Amino acid sequence: MAVSMKKAGMPVQDAQIRKTNFNEVALGYSAETAVEEAKRCLNCKNRPCVAGCPVSVKIPEFIAHMKDGRFEEAYQTIRETNALPAVCGRVCPQESQCEGKCVRGIKGEPVGIGRLERFAADCHMSNAVSENGHSDPDGPKAAVVGAGPSGLTCAGELARKGYAVTVFEALHKPGGVLVYGIPEFRLPKKIVSAEIDNLKKMGVKIETDIVIGKTITVDELFEQGFKAVFIGSGAGFPTFLGIKGENLNGVYSANEYLTRINLMKAYQAEYETPIFKGKKVAVVGGGNVAMDAARSALRVGAETVYILYRRSLKEMPARSEEVEHASEEGVQFQLLTNPVRFIGDEKGWLKGVECIKMELGEPDASGRRRPIEQKGSEFVLDIDTAIIAVGTSPNPLIRKTTRGIEVNRHGCIIVSEESGETSRQGIFAGGDAVTGAATVILAMGAGRKAAAAMDRYIQNNSGVCGPSSSRA
Amino acid sequence: MFTIVEKRILNDSMTLMAVEAPYIAKKAKAGQFIILRVNEFGERIPLTVADYDREKGTITIIYQKVGKTTLMLDQLNVGDAILDFIGPLGKATELEGYKNVTVIGGGAGCAIAYPQAKALHGMGAKVDMIAGFRNKDIIILEDEMKAVSDHLILTTDDGSNGNKGFVTDALRKNIEDGAGYDLVIAIGPLVMMRAVCNLTKEYNIKTLISMNPIMIDGTGMCGGCRLTVGGKTKFACVDGPDFDGHEVDFDEAIKRSRTYSESEKEATREYNCRLMEGAKNA
Numbered sequence: 001m002a003v004s005m006k007k008a009g010m011p012v013q014d015a016q017i018r019k020t021n022f023n024e025v026a027l028g029y030s031a032e033t034a035v036e037e038a039k040r041c042l043n044c045k046n047r048p049c050v051a052g053c054p055v056s057v058k059i060p061e062f063i064a065h066m067k068d069g070r071f072e073e074a075y076q077t078i079r080e081t082n083a084l085p086a087v088c089g090r091v092c093p094q095e096s097q098c099e100g101k102c103v104r105g106i107k108g109e110p111v112g113i114g115r116l117e118r119f120a121a122d123c124h125m126s127n128a129v130s131e132n133g134h135s136d137p138d139g140p141k142a143a144v145v146g147a148g149p150s151g152l153t154c155a156g157e158l159a160r161k162g163y164a165v166t167v168f169e170a171l172h173k174p175g176g177v178l179v180y181g182i183p184e185f186r187l188p189k190k191i192v193s194a195e196i197d198n199l200k201k202m203g204v205k206i207e208t209d210i211v212i213g214k215t216i217t218v219d220e221l222f223e224q225g226f227k228a229v230f231i232g233s234g235a236g237f238p239t240f241l242g243i244k245g246e247n248l249n250g251v252y253s254a255n256e257y258l259t260r261i262n263l264m265k266a267y268q269a270e271y272e273t274p275i276f277k278g279k280k281v282a283v284v285g286g287g288n289v290a291m292d293a294a295r296s297a298l299r300v301g302a303e304t305v306y307i308l309y310r311r312s313l314k315e316m317p318a319r320s321e322e323v324e325h326a327s328e329e330g331v332q333f334q335l336l337t338n339p340v341r342f343i344g345d346e347k348g349w350l351k352g353v354e355c356i357k358m359e360l361g362e363p364d365a366s367g368r369r370r371p372i373e374q375k376g377s378e379f380v381l382d383i384d385t386a387i388i389a390v391g392t393s394p395n396p397l398i399r400k401t402t403r404g405i406e407v408n409r410h411g412c413i414i415v416s417e418e419s420g421e422t423s424r425q426g427i428f429a430g431g432d433a434v435t436g437a438a439t440v441i442l443a444m445g446a447g448r449k450a451a452a453a454m455d456r457y458i459q460n461n462s463g464v465c466g467p468s469s470s471r472a
Numbered sequence: 473m474f475t476i477v478e479k480r481i482l483n484d485s486m487t488l489m490a491v492e493a494p495y496i497a498k499k500a501k502a503g504q505f506i507i508l509r510v511n512e513f514g515e516r517i518p519l520t521v522a523d524y525d526r527e528k529g530t531i532t533i534i535y536q537k538v539g540k541t542t543l544m545l546d547q548l549n550v551g552d553a554i555l556d557f558i559g560p561l562g563k564a565t566e567l568e569g570y571k572n573v574t575v576i577g578g579g580a581g582c583a584i585a586y587p588q589a590k591a592l593h594g595m596g597a598k599v600d601m602i603a604g605f606r607n608k609d610i611i612i613l614e615d616e617m618k619a620v621s622d623h624l625i626l627t628t629d630d631g632s633n634g635n636k637g638f639v640t641d642a643l644r645k646n647i648e649d650g651a652g653y654d655l656v657i658a659i660g661p662l663v664m665m666r667a668v669c670n671l672t673k674e675y676n677i678k679t680l681i682s683m684n685p686i687m688i689d690g691t692g693m694c695g696g697c698r699l700t701v702g703g704k705t706k707f708a709c710v711d712g713p714d715f716d717g718h719e720v721d722f723d724e725a726i727k728r729s730r731t732y733s734e735s736e737k738e739a740t741r742e743y744n745c746r747l748m749e750g751a752k753n754a
Contacts, residue, residue, distance in 0.1 A: 214691075
């Protein structure tokens, strides 16, 4: 039988039905489809897919297991380098990573690597196999600040190496962006909690409701006997546009909108947190956060949802599958469009947004073509809700309360690329706190690298470290 | 989980609770706040730290029963636990260097004004307090406020305690009598703080206010609590909650505070119905 040029399709919920619920949209492969898709892998010698993966998952090796239906072996192969495969298989932008490099993609479609990874991980979870490796409560103490993808990965790796690991989380639930940012319809929360339960089974302690820098400082963690600290506090500080009318009622940051929806479950009647259920919504931005906000707005009852993006579809940083899903669900893309001001009524409620059309000029420093305003092209859209999703930066809390941590002009913590070491001895960092808003998989890669460096550091320093030996 | 170790009914609408939270008690300072969540379905609400006991490891909060969550909180008793209790959040009030201060509290705002007066008094400043209530039945913390001030004026809107008037009337009188304040601190409803600021502007007296916008996380990640101060957007949870009252855009803050008033009213109405239903069946 000839091997298909196309990726095996994944069943999805019907667009008309799914836009009224928060259930997962993409339903996942069956075992037969997974095996069929695995057979499309050519098992190339030079493995370009692995080079495209930020944590170098042994892709041809795990797929080889899948060809023979050895799904648990496939999972274990993935787990060697990736702590959260059920998450990454769902949220990685594969088209610009592993699948973007796949040889099959030259003529036809690349192998569905993400979908296969997801299948292996889901299979493993439904069989509830216990974890390898365990944290030693009497081992040296290591602290992790932030329970997002980088912190959870770092904690898991340290536990496997026998450290007594405690993760400190400011919110009431661990998971970081996986719980407050990415919605249920893209990443079911039971998957996140299963991954977190795995860590707990490995002996990792997770302390929620502790804001490092406020409740306890990093210096105090050393006083409490922690030998090394990993900072994985992310980039959760929202950027606003700085245009007129931005503080009108009905204008949200995407972080606020998504936190209300995902973390506080504002869309479910039995939860107390309210959300304003607008009928005409504009989301500003073109990343995954913008897609998540737009599709969430539809699901809480909006009739019209616009994406306002100042570049064209080609430059959009969102995952292509999500752009497609959003479009199928009826989200309207107003491309090459930028808001100029928000217009309010006399009671302070948003009633419209004035936009201007853009055209693309020469590429800028980021390599993307720079949008230029077209004079005289202003127009007004009637809206009652606006969601700003134009990016986030690291929260300044840790750097303001921890002496000796150097940051760059964007407020990102400066680290040695190889080890994640900060300018202060014993303190390591990784993920969005270092890079600014990036991807789940890069954050995980950084957490993994830092755990290895923390292990070396603690071994070499035989427990004598902390503020007294700080270089700062 | 955070255990309630003391519960005191202050009046029909206000309750004091001391909660076991040793980490927070170690750090809290006047002007800071906590965020709490009553149970798994609960919302996160901010409440000011009204007092703390570093030895016992407790934080005191005072809440006014204004809606569903505060009514739910009020159902808890000594020995019960609050699911989430996070802090201390926000910046502590900068009180250094002031010698002659008047601290003004409006209604439930007295619970927030009291720790400020206590701190200033402890630092050796001369402290006048003006506390305003709608009527004499809802006066709270009278003895506590008296203990930390050189002079306490209690006003009631209806004169039921024999001293009719608004806090601004008392403040104007003190100023005109030559009190010579170098700082005014005003904490209470937005309209009251606005009135105080309008008055102190006339006399050019520095005025600090404590803003109480809608909050969710309280750590600077969402901007739900943003307001305009001196023409710039600030997040009350991390840049405040204290601000220079002469710089704050009160009109905008008042409008923003009404964002969810419809759903709040609805939730409270439903909850009250259920409570009454429960009482009938009990």
